[in-house]
Amino acid sequence: MSLSSSHRARLLPWSGPEGKPSYVIGEGTGPVSRLADEAEAAQLRMGVELLGHARAMLGDRTVSNGELRFLGDRLVEALRDALRIAESRGAERTAAEHAPG
Template sequence: MTTQDELRLLPWAGPDGKPCYPSTDDQGGYVSRLADHIEAFQLGMASQLLEHSSQVLDDETEDLEELHLLAAKLTSALRDVLRVATSRGRGPVARARP
């Protein structure tokens, strides 16, 4: 979690996809509660998507278009989960090399 003097990374992007931080808020303020709600929703969606992806990958009849859509949704969910982890102080310290 962020300490009192740290800015919280919000679970949505600002203009041009840049990180968004509240200019002023407290732990129980409206923006903080909204961010908590959105983070919980994003994590729940990622969990459901992970379950769905297992089903899609187990089905050998899935076509390339379905797999492409799944990859796009997984990429978006992973981006959201990493933003939540970073916001909570547990984000990646260094980027892994491909």
Template structure:
């Protein structure tokens, strides 16, 4: 189930959204205190995704600065950028869901 307007799954209380999906494309969750091998693996994957996203951003900026970059280069850069953005949003969503409820849900001003 996804959050309305987003492609991010609803995270059941007490579970962590993992940075990968099942072979069927369904979200994976972990029930843990944040310790353990699987939690550590998830942290490592999230860190790698964020690092990769920074590399993709650098590459995309390079392509956009090149006035001679062809359609193929621009499309490739945009495709990689959307993948990196998807990963970064999933990491942010997962981490945000793990914040204390009073920090996560702010009242509108």
């Protein structure tokens, strides 16, 4: 099956059952695409806020190992989200580059 340039698969910013990737196929203007846009924007905002907290915590010598471990876990989650968004947007760009016309 070939997708036209107006109907492409988009990697969503959340996983499906069993942690598998979820996709939506369409023009990118439907309710699922809008929800994905909002989720990605929220994930990126949280990542920016987390970086601010990380800078402050890393400069504070009184922060405990447990707090740093918690920070590391949240940074891993934020990086995972950002990479998933980049992958999704890169796939969209690649599809657009290969579309006829």
